[in-house]
Amino acid sequence: xxxxxxxxxxxxxxxxxxxxxxxxxxxxxxxxxxxxxxxxxxxxxxxxxxxxxxxxxxxxxxxxxxxxxxxxxxxxxxxxxxxxxxxxxxxxxxxxxxxxxxxxxxxxxxxxxxxxxxxxxxxxxxxxxxxxxxxxxxxxxxxxxxxxxxxxxxxxxxxxxxxxxxxxxxxxxxxxxxxxxxxxxxxxxxxxxxxxxxxxxxxxxxxxxxxxxxxxxxxxxxxxxxxxxxxxxxxxxxxxxxxxxxxxxxxxxxxxxxxxxxxxxxxxxxxxx
Numbered sequence: 352x353x354x355x356x357x358x359x360x361x362x363x364x365x366x367x368x369x370x371x372x373x374x375x376x377x378x379x380x381x382x383x384x385x386x387x388x389x390x391x392x393x394x395x396x397x398x399x400x401x402x403x404x405x406x407x408x409x410x411x412x413x414x415x416x417x418x419x420x421x422x423x424x425x426x427x428x429x430x431x432x433x434x435x436x437x438x439x440x441x442x443x444x445x446x447x448x449x450x451x452x453x454x455x456x457x458x459x460x461x462x463x464x465x466x467x468x469x470x471x472x473x474x475x476x477x478x479x480x481x482x483x484x485x486x487x488x489x490x491x492x493x494x495x496x497x498x499x500x501x502x503x504x505x506x507x508x509x510x511x512x513x514x515x516x517x518x519x520x521x522x523x524x525x526x527x528x529x530x531x532x533x534x535x536x537x538x539x540x541x542x543x544x545x546x547x548x549x550x551x552x553x554x555x556x557x558x559x560x561x562x563x564x565x566x567x568x569x570x571x572x573x574x575x576x577x578x579x580x581x582x583x584x585x586x587x588x589x590x591x592x593x594x595x596x597x598x599x600x601x602x603x604x605x606x607x608x609x610x611x612x613x614x615x616x617x618x619x620x621x622x623x624x
Contacts, residue, residue, distance in 0.1 A: 383444035409446030490521025553591030
């Protein structure tokens with residue numbers, strides 16, 4: 352006789368999803384298996400794939416083909432334990448899982464190529480997000496960026512949350528109207544922006560930084576927002592021309608990253624009115 356309790360236990364074990372990509376994101380933006388991942392990579396823009404997970408210990412020509420193709424198109428590849436693949440336990444993922452981004456990502460060259468001469472000399476604005484981890488924070492920041500005129504955004508490829516459905520929904524669709532770019536080396540990217548005439552402003556929560564209300568924000572501007580808790584990384588901070596802060600009315604310096612970003616971006620926008 353079939354043990355109904357055992358069947359229920361097995362069903363629960365099979366259908367319970369693993370924690371995908373070390374976050375609580377739903378798996379609606381994941382695809383897996385050699386054929387599904389490879390065919391998507393062959394599409395224009397690599398089918399919007401932003402990251403590939405490869406199970407540690409797996410090898411073979413088809414898997415290597417996927418890895419080589421991904422790396423040649425600057426798509427992040429991570430090697431993880433089987434339990435961290437982010438798909439239901441009964442899935443035959445064949446050792447490879449891909450995440451599709453909700454937004455079309457540009458190269459840094461393409462991001463900068465769209466800046467006109469007039470925009471460059473007046474109010475060219477670029478927002479940089481340094482290793483933010485919370486998808487809702489990122490979505491809120493992107494929504495504010497579009498409203499404040501920061502139509503170009505650079506994100507770090509490593510240590511940053513992927514542009515998932517949660518990011519897109521929280522941004523209220525802003526991701527589809529922004530020019531987005533992910534870079535491997537943010538320090539190099541900031542140096543490139545300096546060569547293009549941009550001034551790099553880093554937002555920090557320190558009283559000795561320049562108050563945003565008295566800072567000169569004229570000319571091409573790049574605003575760097577650091578991660579939740581840790582802020583801007585030290586090497587990135589060294590590339591900033593000016594460190595700015597939001598003056599507080601009390602001894603309180605823990606504004607949410609999305610709130611702080613919005614305050615600074617709209618102050619910069621106010622100057623151009």
